[in-house]
Amino acid sequence: MKSSPKNKADLILTNGYVYTVSPANLTAEALVVNGSRIEFIGRIDEAEAWIGSQTRVIDLQGKMVLPGFIDSHCHITSGVCEIYEPILHGIHNIEGYQQAVLNFVSANLKLPGIQAGGWGNADFEPHGPRKELLDAVVPGIPVVLFSEDYHNAWVNSKALEVAGITSNTPDPASGIIERDADGNPSGTLRESAVELAKKAVPSYTVSQLQEGLTYFQKKAHSLGITTVYNPLLSMKDLTDLRALRDWEQSGKMRLRVPSAVEVEPGDSIGVVEELIEMRNREQGAYFKILAVKMFMDGVLEGGTAYLEEPYLHLSGSKGILNWEPQKFNQMCVALDRAGFQIHVHSIGDAATRITLDGFAEARRQNGKRDSRHSITHLQLVHAGDINRFAELGAVAVTQPYWFVMDANYDQALNYIGQERAARQYPMKSFFEKGVIVTSASDYNVTLNPNPLVAIEIGVTRTVPGDDRTFAAPDFKSIFIPRERVSVEQMITSFTINGAYAAFLESDIGSLEVGRKADFIILDQNIFKVEPSKIHHARVLLTFFDGQEVYRHSSFID
Numbered sequence: 001m002k003s004s005p006k007n008k009a010d011l012i013l014t015n016g017y018v019y020t021v022s023p024a025n026l027t028a029e030a031l032v033v034n035g036s037r038i039e040f041i042g043r044i045d046e047a048e049a050w051i052g053s054q055t056r057v058i059d060l061q062g063k064m065v066l067p068g069f070i071d072s073h074c075h076i077t078s079g080v081c082e083i084y085e086p087i088l089h090g091i092h093n094i095e096g097y098q099q100a101v102l103n104f105v106s107a108n109l110k111l112p113g114i115q116a117g118g119w120g121n122a123d124f125e126p127h128g129p130r131k132e133l134l135d136a137v138v139p140g141i142p143v144v145l146f147s148e149d150y151h152n153a154w155v156n157s158k159a160l161e162v163a164g165i166t167s168n169t170p171d172p173a174s175g176i177i178e179r180d181a182d183g184n185p186s187g188t189l190r191e192s193a194v195e196l197a198k199k200a201v202p203s204y205t206v207s208q209l210q211e212g213l214t215y216f217q218k219k220a221h222s223l224g225i226t227t228v229y230n231p232l233l234s235m236k237d238l239t240d241l242r243a244l245r246d247w248e249q250s251g252k253m254r255l256r257v258p259s260a261v262e263v264e265p266g267d268s269i270g271v272v273e274e275l276i277e278m279r280n281r282e283q284g285a286y287f288k289i290l291a292v293k294m295f296m297d298g299v300l301e302g303g304t305a306y307l308e309e310p311y312l313h314l315s316g317s318k319g320i321l322n323w324e325p326q327k328f329n330q331m332c333v334a335l336d337r338a339g340f341q342i343h344v345h346s347i348g349d350a351a352t353r354i355t356l357d358g359f360a361e362a363r364r365q366n367g368k369r370d371s372r373h374s375i376t377h378l379q380l381v382h383a384g385d386i387n388r389f390a391e392l393g394a395v396a397v398t399q400p401y402w403f404v405m406d407a408n409y410d411q412a413l414n415y416i417g418q419e420r421a422a423r424q425y426p427m428k429s430f431f432e433k434g435v436i437v438t439s440a441s442d443y444n445v446t447l448n449p450n451p452l453v454a455i456e457i458g459v460t461r462t463v464p465g466d467d468r469t470f471a472a473p474d475f476k477s478i479f480i481p482r483e484r485v486s487v488e489q490m491i492t493s494f495t496i497n498g499a500y501a502a503f504l505e506s507d508i509g510s511l512e513v514g515r516k517a518d519f520i521i522l523d524q525n526i527f528k529v530e531p532s533k534i535h536h537a538r539v540l541l542t543f544f545d546g547q548e549v550y551r552h553s554s555f556i557d
Contacts, residue, residue, distance in 0.1 A: 345376055
């Protein structure tokens, strides 16, 4: 694209492979930045006209440039866990979990309680881990350990005591207190029952959360992430919201953070007016309230995802449906009428069908609009419902990091059988039907939210390299080969589709003149390497709003 410069540039990238993700001009050699925006994309000789005495010129020597990655479902405030909690991810054995907790207590004396996350559901029997396993190492203070999906909690006896959970405590609505043969709480809590135990350990302060936000931002920039869709702010506890707002106002926020606020099944339709007020108040340059989050069901590993057909191990149970369908439809209509995007957690095939019914009812009553309602996780989806995504313009928010033959696959075989286990986590099927597909880590469910790892897994559906943290029973088997997608599709899911899902595609997600200068430089062209080597690629530079926010130690210009 030829143009005459009016001003000399602040920055020029030259001699590179610039993949713009824009069909009008898919690849280029050079990129020109003035201020926070892109001023030119094209040939090297044309870009040279923007060079002035103050222009920074980076000779890429053939390196790859991409738009900044967008993580479309990322719990950004969970960065605090990597500072103030023992790390349980990737351990996958009882003794290892016990030792991690014991080591943390030994290094942090006088703690009033411990919380952490990351134990694997597949590491325990169907009824979950028992309190005695934690009592053996930390009996004196409450310990609340969340599973890797954060839908279950493993607690010790002290946590049950402080939380007031006894044999007389009934299961809360949409929750399960696992019990021993005598009816006493055994140490595992599921879904809404997890909330009962949270009061046994101290909540994080705004200051601690901001420390975690700063930690996560540094990590995100090193991975090439410049935007995260934050899916879970509470209306009842505004600590996370205050932390994000104050962090942006401090000038330290260098990520775009469109966010969703949770609405719960017990909320009345009148809550929509409160949500409108919150949305109007929270419209910062980077942090803003965009959407409403709802949980339709739980997780397969806990037997709480809501299925069309029963689990094989739960005596006819189909799981837990959090929302009564009529109430959900009414809430969808009211939210859609108020202009909110609706973002729904759905794991089971029945839960996704009911969610799509709600989207359809909103369209029927309010008329068709550019709503971009989305469903995330999508572990089991009927083929006919994939068609409905396309018909309703719904966005499929996937987590490719999970598309491998790990221990959870063996558990799924026992819980739902071969036929259903063999159609988990579709991705290519969505692309083939013209559905907008985005990719996400669900950090801190995925503790390493590296998009390059996810791109490789989306293409290969195998564990990257020799990474044994997946506890893969069949290490190099391909997980449902027919759902493999292309490198181009994976990049699209992490860039322009993520921007579209957050109503930001006019500013970010592609490298085009006038767009924000959010982009990254990789040390190799991931189109040209073997797919199984993509995870070896490194981010060398990350730019946000035209400013360098990350530089790998190996890069010199």
